Amino acid sequence: MKLQEYQAKSILKKAGVPLPASTLANNAVQVKRIAAEIGYPVVLKAQTLELGRGRAGGVRIVQDERQIENISNEIFKLVLNQHPIQFILVEKAFTFSKEFYLAITSDMEAGTPVLCLSEAGGATYLEPESFKDARVLNRQIDINMGLKDYQIRELMTGLGIDPSLWKQIQFIAHKVYEVYRHFDATLVEINSMVVTSQNQIFALDTRISIDGQSLFRQESFSDAFDPSYFGWEERQALKFDVDYHSFPGEIGCMVNGMGLAYLTIDQLVNLNTMPAAMIDIRGGATSTSITSSLEMLLVSPRVKAIVINIFGGMTRCDEVADGLLKAMDEGLPKKPIFIRLEGTNDDSGLDLLHKNENLRFFSTTEALVNAAVGWLRGEEE
Amino acid sequence: MSILIGADSRIMIQGITGRRGQFHTSQMLNSGSPIVGGTSPGKGGEWCSEGRLPVFDTVKDCVEATNADVSVIFVPPHSTADAILESINCGVKTIISITGAIPLQDMMIIKSALRNNDSILVGPNSPGVLVPGIANAGIFPREIAIPGNVGVVSRSGTLCYEVVNTLKQEGIGVSTAVGIGDDPIIGTDFSTLLELFEADPHTDQIVLIGGPGGDSEMKAATFIMEAVTKPVIAYVVGENLATSILRPFFSRSGSLPLDTLGKKTGALKDAGVLMANKLNEIPALIKR
Numbered sequence: 001m002k003l004q005e006y007q008a009k010s011i012l013k014k015a016g017v018p019l020p021a022s023t024l025a026n027n028a029v030q031v032k033r034i035a036a037e038i039g040y041p042v043v044l045k046a047q048t049l050e051l052g053r054g055r056a057g058g059v060r061i062v063q064d065e066r067q068i069e070n071i072s073n074e075i076f077k078l079v080l081n082q083h084p085i086q087f088i089l090v091e092k093a094f095t096f097s098k099e100f101y102l103a104i105t106s107d108m109e110a111g112t113p114v115l116c117l118s119e120a121g122g123a124t125y126l127e128p129e130s131f132k133d134a135r136v137l138n139r140q141i142d143i144n145m146g147l148k149d150y151q152i153r154e155l156m157t158g159l160g161i162d163p164s165l166w167k168q169i170q171f172i173a174h175k176v177y178e179v180y181r182h183f184d185a186t187l188v189e190i191n192s193m194v195v196t197s198q199n200q201i202f203a204l205d206t207r208i209s210i211d212g213q214s215l216f217r218q219e220s221f222s223d224a225f226d227p228s229y230f231g232w233e234e235r236q237a238l239k240f241d242v243d244y245h246s247f248p249g250e251i252g253c254m255v256n257g258m259g260l261a262y263l264t265i266d267q268l269v270n271l272n273t274m275p276a277a278m279i280d281i282r283g284g285a286t287s288t289s290i291t292s293s294l295e296m297l298l299v300s301p302r303v304k305a306i307v308i309n310i311f312g313g314m315t316r317c318d319e320v321a322d323g324l325l326k327a328m329d330e331g332l333p334k335k336p337i338f339i340r341l342e343g344t345n346d347d348s349g350l351d352l353l354h355k356n357e358n359l360r361f362f363s364t365t366e367a368l369v370n371a372a373v374g375w376l377r378g379e380e381e
Numbered sequence: 382m383s384i385l386i387g388a389d390s391r392i393m394i395q396g397i398t399g400r401r402g403q404f405h406t407s408q409m410l411n412s413g414s415p416i417v418g419g420t421s422p423g424k425g426g427e428w429c430s431e432g433r434l435p436v437f438d439t440v441k442d443c444v445e446a447t448n449a450d451v452s453v454i455f456v457p458p459h460s461t462a463d464a465i466l467e468s469i470n471c472g473v474k475t476i477i478s479i480t481g482a483i484p485l486q487d488m489m490i491i492k493s494a495l496r497n498n499d500s501i502l503v504g505p506n507s508p509g510v511l512v513p514g515i516a517n518a519g520i521f522p523r524e525i526a527i528p529g530n531v532g533v534v535s536r537s538g539t540l541c542y543e544v545v546n547t548l549k550q551e552g553i554g555v556s557t558a559v560g561i562g563d564d565p566i567i568g569t570d571f572s573t574l575l576e577l578f579e580a581d582p583h584t585d586q587i588v589l590i591g592g593p594g595g596d597s598e599m600k601a602a603t604f605i606m607e608a609v610t611k612p613v614i615a616y617v618v619g620e621n622l623a624t625s626i627l628r629p630f631f632s633r634s635g636s637l638p639l640d641t642l643g644k645k646t647g648a649l650k651d652a653g654v655l656m657a658n659k660l661n662e663i664p665a666l667i668k669r
Binding site for chain 1: 401404405408458459479481482483484485486487488489490491492493494506508519520521522523525535536537538539540541542543546563565566570590592593595596597600618619620659660661
């Protein structure tokens with residue numbers, strides 16, 4: 001889960017990382033008032049989770065108050081990847097002589113945190129190409145030992161950073177690592193870290209991503225979710241702990257496990273068809289989350305037919321059947337449901353379902369998808 | 382005759398009295414798996430599974446009393462790291478975490494501990510290890526596979542079921558099927574299991590099932606080129622998406638990894654692996 005810039009900055013500031021003064025605003029009048037308090041020049045930064053903010057004109061330096069309301073309104077009019085800008089962070093603008101990139105990232109293959117230092121100040125780990133030809137040095141950190149001074153020193157000497165800056169960079173690296181550990185982050189990056197004419201280091205831009213699998217113990221972020229980012233289906237999916245992906249097709253799919261999701265989509269694509277939605281109920285889903293998933297597919301106007309592909313291990317087919325029946329009992333629109341139900345307790349699951357006239361049963365993924373696509377084509381003709 | 386688990390294995394269950402632990406323990410017992418007991422902190426001294434299995438408070442007590450050398454974990458995600466570390470500390474040789482969605486930094490702590498110990502961790506988010514006719518150490522559906530000489534290793538649990546089931550329908554048996562788990566950080570990767578299958582005298586051919594994201598299939602390709610002499614058949618689900626019309630929708634959702642799509646099939650082919658384009662092409666690629 002990505003945090004907004006202002007949220008990331010407030011965390012790093014509390015941890016002691018030196019940052020320029022900044023305040024959040026939600027209209028042009030506020031922006032002007034805050035800028036007067038902070039003192040010009042200021043930089044106005046659109047708050048968004050989307051990449052490419054700078055390229056879209058969402059970061060503007062303003063020298064004095066004559067233009068500030070106009071520029072603010074231009075930023076508030078921006079829409080990045082369908083998401084309108086609701087907040088601007090007003091920040092003291094700096095002139096600087098040199099910039100760096102510092103981050104703690106996660107190496108999923110090795111399963112370690114990684115200290116990363118580079119000369120590419122404004123780059124981001126989320127866009128590897130943003131580092132271009134700049135030098136990037138990495139060190140894996142043993143999480144049971146923690147980040148060590150020598151590791152930071154090796155990277156600083158590797159990049160030829162002036163020893164007069166070492167102490168400040170070391171301090172910031174340790175703080176960034178503390179934030180990474182304390183908040184179960186997968187990424188804490190400072191892009192960029194700048195050196196002023198007084199040889200002072202400041203963190204200008206920051207980005208923090210939190211591990212979604214740790215949210216149960218990171219309660220401070222439960223309200224950091226920006227609901228405007230999710231449609232009704234996504235919010236339902238979050239609530240019932242299923243994965244929901246939306247596509248532009250007409251077949252709504254429900255599966256258990258990403259492997260089956262990909263397999264089902266592969267099969268659809270082979271027949272030149274797209275899904276309308278893919279819901280992964282994951283292993284061991286309860287009948288409540290299954291009911292809710294089928295409801296989403298039944299009420300979605302785009303979904304013409306439903307494909308349910310379950311191969312239960314932890315997922316019990318009798319619980320799946322139970323959940324499906326509840327959803328079909330609620331007087332929602334009736335749609336043809338193509339189902340393959342196999343695995344743990346499949347006999348009792350199929351017993352529960354076999355009388356329902358909306359259901360058509362199949363024993364393989366291929367037969368299941370072929371039948372659903374065939375039906376859809378028949379309808380279209 | 383198998384890898385990781387054999388007829389003389391002694392399997393324990395961590396979280397044996399929980400809803401899922403209880404249910405799957407009885408499934409495993411019904412298939413004749415050599416289960417010796419389990420743990421449930423606070424319930425030590427009780428018996429479960431109709432009085433057939435002893436319950437202990439700690440893995441230490443369980444191992445001392447039963448000589449368990451395999452542990453299957455069903456505890457909830459927030460205590461899974463503790464459960465895995467407890468088993469590592471007690472010298473359990475094979476640890477299988479059915480539980481998934483463990484916090485990533487917990488997994489980093491476990492990976493660090495595994496580097497200094499001899500235990501093998503399968504998972505998290507694994508369907509377990511299946512040795513048909515001998516043991517189901519996990520949540521494989523019953524009667525899904527028959528004994529034989531094909532080793533199966535898969536990232537996805539459900540695709541592992543699909544494959545062993547497809548093989549069974551064609552009369553092809555399995556020596557061992559292992560789901561390594563599809564979480565971002567896992568204990569054991571393809572290469573370790575390929576090495577075990579290569580050394581197992583009762584495995585003649587290996588089926589590998591990959592998927593999008595990460596580079597474990599690329600590493601597997603390198604390992605096969607260098608160290609595997611047995612025939613390997615592979616299927617990488619999702620490779621079609623590389624050229625498909627769906628691509629922009631996958632990238633937008635952000636959670637579905639796309640960077641490696643299309644590369645894995647090529648790398649595995651270069652390593653001499655027989656590639657199936659569809660799951661049900663696999664049986665035909667297996668030598669009888």
